[in-house]
Amino acid sequence: MTVPLRIPFFPPDLFEDDRAVLLGLLRDIGLAPEQRFILGEHTRRFEQLLKESLGAADVVACSSGTSALDLVLAALDVGPGDEVVVPAFGCAPLASSVVHLGATPVFADIRPHTMVADPAEVEKRITERTKAVMPAHIFSVMADMPQFADLARRRGVRLVEDSAVAQGAVLGGTPAGLWGEAGVFSFVQVKSFGMPGEGGVVVTRDAALGERVRMLRNHGQDGRHRFLHHVIGRNSRFDEIQAAFQIHRFGGLAGRLERRAAIAEYYTERFAPLAERGVVPPPAGRDGRCYYVYAVLAERRQELERALRERGIESHAYYPLPLPLQPAFAVFAPPGERWPHAEEAGRQALALPVYPHLTDAQVEYIADAVCACAAH
Numbered sequence: 001m002t003v004p005l006r007i008p009f010f011p012p013d014l015f016e017d018d019r020a021v022l023l024g025l026l027r028d029i030g031l032a033p034e035q036r037f038i039l040g041e042h043t044r045r046f047e048q049l050l051k052e053s054l055g056a057a058d059v060v061a062c063s064s065g066t067s068a069l070d071l072v073l074a075a076l077d078v079g080p081g082d083e084v085v086v087p088a089f090g091c092a093p094l095a096s097s098v099v100h101l102g103a104t105p106v107f108a109d110i111r112p113h114t115m116v117a118d119p120a121e122v123e124k125r126i127t128e129r130t131k132a133v134m135p136a137h138i139f140s141v142m143a144d145m146p147q148f149a150d151l152a153r154r155r156g157v158r159l160v161e162d163s164a165v166a167q168g169a170v171l172g173g174t175p176a177g178l179w180g181e182a183g184v185f186s187f188v189q190v191k192s193f194g195m196p197g198e199g200g201v202v203v204t205r206d207a208a209l210g211e212r213v214r215m216l217r218n219h220g221q222d223g224r225h226r227f228l229h230h231v232i233g234r235n236s237r238f239d240e241i242q243a244a245f246q247i248h249r250f251g252g253l254a255g256r257l258e259r260r261a262a263i264a265e266y267y268t269e270r271f272a273p274l275a276e277r278g279v280v281p282p283p284a285g286r287d288g289r290c291y292y293v294y295a296v297l298a299e300r301r302q303e304l305e306r307a308l309r310e311r312g313i314e315s316h317a318y319y320p321l322p323l324p325l326q327p328a329f330a331v332f333a334p335p336g337e338r339w340p341h342a343e344e345a346g347r348q349a350l351a352l353p354v355y356p357h358l359t360d361a362q363v364e365y366i367a368d369a370v371c372a373c374a375a376h
């Protein structure tokens with residue numbers, strides 16, 4: 001078996017197989033007589049494709065996953081005086097999307113093994129000011145959406161699903177994105193359906209909400225009357241070349257997701273015996289799972305990271321500092337409150353390469369390396 005010298009965490013050749021297609025689209029759309037570069041026929045077809053494949057009421061393409069969250073919260077009229085409960089462990093837009101609308105993010109701790117928001121912790125933080133709860137799927141695990149749906153119903157709050165990383169996941173028969181009143185996907189390069197640029201979508205099973213998002217993404221216009229602004233909107237439009245490229249790549253998505261899941265399954269099987277050695281893999285299984293990132297919990301993360309690097313394997317530690325401990329969001333962290341599981345995940349989570357074009361030999365090499373490090 002030949003062993004590669006270096007296995008990157010962020011592979012530079014994600015779009016290599018489709019290079020000729022992309023250059024062709026660039027030329028075709030670039031030279032087309034209508035000179036339409038945003039929100040044209042390709043974007044409409046891409047939205048339709050996702051809508052049909054999901055069984056959603058509407059899919060609205062926009063400029064990023066972050067912008068998709070902003071559009072959803074704005075469409076739900078989240079604003080000053082409102083609170084939105086978000087996980088303490090995760091990416092910045094979970095909190096900043098709330099802050100940008102003048103509302104207050106309230107941070108809830110996560111479940112220690114799966115690292116997704118703990119519904120009991122979220123419920124504890126609901127007050128008469130809570131407008132919405134916004135759980136996020138993290139790494140390979142969907143949040144406990146049946147519990148969140150139940151909580152939202154019982155407590156009378158809106159449910160926004162940050163499904164940015166979980167495109168293609170299905171939990172109990174319902175696809176990620178359709179559990180909340182609205183969900184989002186991100187197409188930034190490294191996500192499972194990433195593309196060479198910025199983009200995202202809002203997905204919803206509520207057609208009226210979709211209509212509102214559609215208006216907000218292009219300066220409050222309805223798409224029929226130019227320069228008529230029904231509401232104060234934003235510029236969050238989608239690129240035609242990227243839309244055409246994503247339509248082309250959509251056919252291969254299921255296969256790429258399946259390859260990710262197969263790699264993850266192999267890792268989890270190999271790592272199951274390492275738990276007593278301080279390396280804990282995510283739970284096994286396929287329901288409610290999408291292997292965007294495969295992260296283990298390592299008691300001695302730095303050592304594992306270093307040992308892998310010495311073997312040419314790059315790993316990645318996401319979110320070392322929980323959101324409420326970030327300088328940007330500390331003002332929203334009640335004095336004295338702690339998020340012990342989020343802090344622990346920040347210290348221990350280590351993500352391994354899981355992209356679909358890893359060879360079996362590379363996958364085995366990575367698993368061998370993790371097992372060897374854990375043995376010492």
Ligand SMILES: *Cc1c(COP(=O)(O)O)cnc(C)c1O
Nearest residue numbers: 064065066093136164165186188
């Ligand atoms: C990536 C991501 C986003 C933001 O998506 P962008 O397209 O990068 O703006 C939001 N939420 C989660 C959980 C993400 O992983």
